[in-house]
Amino acid sequence: MKKTILAAALLSPAVVLADTDLSLQTVTATRLPEQVINDSQFITISRAAIELSNAHSLSELLSLEAGIQFTRNGGHLNTTNLYINGLDNKRILVLVNGERVGSGTSGAADLQLIAPSQVERIEIIRGARGALYGADAQAGVINIITRKDSNGSQVELSAGSDSSRGLSFRTNKTVGDTRVYAALQHDRSVGFDVKDDAETDNDGYERYGLSTGVSHRVDSHQNVKLDYQRNQGTSEYDGNSSSDNTTDFVNQALSAGYLYNDNGLSINASAGRAEDNNWSYKGSESRGSDSLFGTTKNTLNLIGSYELNEHHMLILGGDYLAVDVSESATDYDQKNDNTSGVLTGYRYHRDAFALELGARHDDNNRFGEFSSFNTVASVTAANGGVLSAGHATAYRTPTFNDLYYPGFGNDELVPERSRTWSASYVQPYSSGSVQLNAQRAIFNNQIAYDSSWVARNIGKSSVKAISLTWQQDWTSTLSSKISQDWTDAKNDETGDRLRRISPRSSKGVLYYCSEGFTAQAEALYFEGSPKTDGGERLPSYSLLNLSLNYQVTEAATVGVRVDNLSDREYQTISNYFAPGREWMANVRYDF
Template identity: 30%
Template sequence: MNIRIKPLAALLPVLLSSPSGAVELLATLDPVIVAATRQPTRASELVADVSVIERKDIETASHAATLGELLSREAGIEFSREGGRGASESVFVRGTNTSHTLVLLDGLRVGSATLGTTALNTIPLSQIERIEIVRGTASALYGTDAIGGVINIITRSGKEAPRLELEAGGGSHGTYQTSAAHAGQFGDFRYALRVGADGSDGINAVRNRSSAAYNADRDGYAGDNLSLNLGYAPSKAFQVGGHYLQSRTETHYDASWPTANADWRNQHLLSSMGAFAQVQPLSFWQSTLRVGRGTDKSVNRPGSDFGVEKDSFVTIQDQFSWQNDFKLPVGNALLIAERLEQRVEASQSYALTERSINSLQLGWNGNYKAHRLQANVRHDANSQFGHKNTQTLGYGYQLADAWRIAAGYGTAFKAPTLNDLYYPNTPFVGVGNPSLQPEFARNREVALHFESNNHRASLTYFRNNVSNLIQWEETSPGSWFYTPKNVGQARIEGLTLQYRAQYGDWQVYGNLNYQDAENAETGKQLTRRAQQFATLGLTHRIGAFDWGGEWHGSGQRYDDAANTRELAGYGILNLHARYQLEKGVSLFARVDNLFDKRFEYARSSTTNYGNMGTVIFAGIRYTLK
């Protein structure tokens, strides 16, 4: 790959030259992050490439957005969807596959063990307090799947005086969104109960009439969700807590089976529940026990013309973790023992329905004078694939008060999913391959950071080589029958520039991304990944009024391994505003894709998927303390 560094490097001093009278950045621009080390650490003290989405970011800019759309604003993350909102969403972190990103909910795995991905469209933004994003290999911290990165979603809990929260909104395409919550803290006890519902009449997801899947209807969705979060902390040396989240959706989609122009329904249930107990036996030792279960259920049914269930898949992931943190004279150490059990219950027969992984991890991170260090090693004993060892090593150095550098090396692996291995032989779909081997990755990166009172900027170079890449391929052209193979190696190389600053009542942010994500065996670009994409935005506060705009653009992509189906590049402009009517009452509005740009996130060999076009959404929020 031939990346031009000069244009990006030239931008850095320009971005950093600002009025000396600019006010200090909000403290949230140097947030405390857990996901990068599994210990609370300031972002400026990390060597990993990280970012955080706070609740205030969600409330000011994302009332009508989905989780996938929200994540796509962040550096290094691309987004794809087959149709309108409510349809299945995918994100690609640093050019890796969707299944190469580990998604956690309150620190626990959530998603499908058959697909190896998480249904992001089923996780409502109303339930989220913050999102921590780690870019780069992280298997030495979390085990299988973390080849491209980790997304840790933290749900909302009660941390303030008890309050009632109500929110309702509506907009284009019959879109609606409602939520209600009561949350707060009484002495040592905290609680949060939240419920919500959302949906849309949708759009016709299939655009081309020539497709056998074309159906002249609107492919909408409807969903509901609830969560309960409890905690009890009588002292700093002891606390317990737990959470439960459930989200249900029903999405319409078009298909060409069992007859042309068929209308189908996907009913999806995603749930996560967990509990923890944390004690501090000694001043330098903290111990945490955590147990949890993630459930993903997907049922596909033909429309009323057929009226019978076609297939269903339920995957359950039971998790146990015992983490011990030690404060040392220099830095912090951790020792973690974990167990993961996965099983599938399906309407079709799988050759194997259960597997498990036992893990042991050691880690250390800390600062010494101008030096920053992080080291992690992990051993995973997989019931199918034996023993795997992974490592992460990072180093940073403070060059001057505002300038620092960081470099890292890490390895990661991903075990084949149960679908990859054992998907039942199904006409016009395919069959699994029990001979598959795990994917393995080696990642290298180096970064330059600038961090002052009113600016945050970074320039990161990364290179990730993935061997034994798993790819589903047609057994013969036009057969519509697929099977997975270890096709060789993917080589992913790129540069990312990030910037965020506060200028009085103005805040500006953005990221520019250049990458080459290719199959090293064929030289072809990996599907649905662009070589350039970017986000640029600003927000402004005038008394009780907040407003802002955001532009997001992407270069061309391909939707097939042979690079014959081109997806054209696009650029869209979004606007948002919020007005505080009185204490506890605010109005909000958002316009997505202001200029009604028409483009495709995805396309199959016979089907072109549409997008939402311009979407207007507005609502009201009420808080009573």
């Protein structure tokens, strides 16, 4: 384990999302292999960082980043809600290998179902990207790239508290201009009792994962690829209904892509299909079709850019998204949704100044036409400091549950629209950097649920977020990252703070990387969030976590992670206990 590689992977303040190898290009930030304008909005979590942390879940891994927090209904595979700058996962577009995933009924993607062992890296955009991606990208975009880049093979065994067990295997083979990869994963846990109610039981889970694909370099300018990712299993929970306590899930995403890049012309074409299925039922019984929530998403995308000269670039593209929930047991009044969109953009870069403009027009079969735009500019000072500012609009249509679910759906809902202003300043210096980000998002007709859990439109609401991050290399082996977040999310009509969003959080991570040994210590504090809009707050809480890795041989590494070292009792959602002290040990062997 080389400390120079780890330091670069973990602590570099600048994020470049395009790899020099065309077959490995990732295009989350721009949907094209182009340099980003405001890289303070972008985060990449590398495979090295994932292995250093030994994280149990993607949510815990992401929550170490500034501006990100999560809530969870208990254990690692229970329902999880992620927030970016105070905006929840219904407003975050989630991609797996560039393909849209998530439920059309709930409107959210189940990030907790993807095991960290299957992930090569995670690319995050903090901020609205509606002009690029269309609906659901009001808070940002998260792209999860599966284990396709690492050469060779690896097997990993893990065991821990609550009788947790895990096994994963991945391999990657290159023959000529063709690369083939595959990764398999299985883990299970008896869990713990997640809810303070009359039913005393452990809520465990079992999960299987598969990632596989192939990419082929046609020539020095063209690349084609095919990716497939699947997760399935069972998760136990304590819900509000005495009739159901178990969820079975089967989620999968298939995508095919073509990338061309030569002489200033870039073209990215892709097609994909994603399925999100889950069944809720009493664990003593068998699941049936009458308990299915099922979503199928089909996509087509084509986007291209052309460099007029070294300073000017034009972007043009279009896409199509079709969502079908007809397999669901719930009798929704409408069961299909489709949106076609066209987009255009302009980029300018000269010396210390950079500018990006984008506009998009969408046509939705249920709600009509929408227009979105974004603009961002950055200036680099002589001392290396970078000042950036942007403005963007975005929208989100109501989910099928929002509109039609019996008991709390409201078919009079209208789409919500948002307008976001952002600004940042990054000051690098010889041994680190300081970064300040600020964002203000204003919503018209934001969709929320009242105290009776009936969907409604809030006439006007706003979310303000500020984060300050300091990264420092103290020595060649010791580094740290400290961040402070402030979030003010409220209903502007009533003045009530929106539920479940912590108004203040503090995060500190200390990294130690020497030859053959690494350590990561995490200290986190979250101020209590409102249980309901404007309601009583949950108690504040703090956590201490520790991860250690030791390289036994050139090929073998052992690791251990302990979460909640002080065994603090806390809740991120009212009446649902979070895990107490947990530990997980693992052995990785590369060959």
